Amino acid sequence: MIEFRNISLSFQGNSIFENFNEKIPAGAKITVGGASGRGKSSLLKLIQGYIIPDSGNISVDSEEINSKSIHHLRKKMAWIPQNINLPVNSGAELVELMQVARHKKTIGHYLQMLDLETAMLDKDFSTISGGQKQRIVISIVLSLGKPIVLMDEPTSSLDEKSIDNLLKVLGTLKSTTIVSASHNNIWLDHSDKVIKL
Secondary structure, eight states: OEEEEEEEEEETTEEEEEEEEEEEOTTOEEEEEOSTTSSHHHHHHHHHTSSOOSEEEEEETTEEOSTTTHHHHHTTEEEEOSSOOOSOSBHHHHHHHTTOGGGHHHHHHHHHHTTOOGGGGGSBGGGSOHHHHHHHHHHHHHTTOOSEEEEESTTTTOOHHHHHHHHHHHHTOTTOEEEEEOOOHHHHHTSSEEEEO
């Protein structure tokens, strides 16, 4: 479970959160919705400990996020960013960088569910679409099998069919807690709960 207790956060005098409280049960598929600049991405960064709230605290599996616990807690999390600008030229290079070659069968399974051939891993990122690249990265990250997956605008480069396929993939991850930030109506409609900011 992820729990926010009385979180207040401001940037340059602008309040982002004020006494924000929320409990995200283990295995829940939660989406953070709201207009740009309302703090969707900030909430994901709070969970990862990259942003420290002005007041309040956050816990993961009843362990409070702080300087002593964050390294351990991040090992439970997988992060899929909105802007996938990576220091690699292909999925195969990303597999090597992340040292997940042992998960290739699982990666291939997710690629297939997302309507991609395993051979796409060897394609240069400059020769494929943004949606294909996004699906490759998602497949590799999900293969890590982390109990918590954080996704920032996961549908940004996906068409409706690809969104539907991704939702089916996430639906198979029954025990995985997924917290995403999105304003896509299809995505919001398929969430267990929407946290509106």
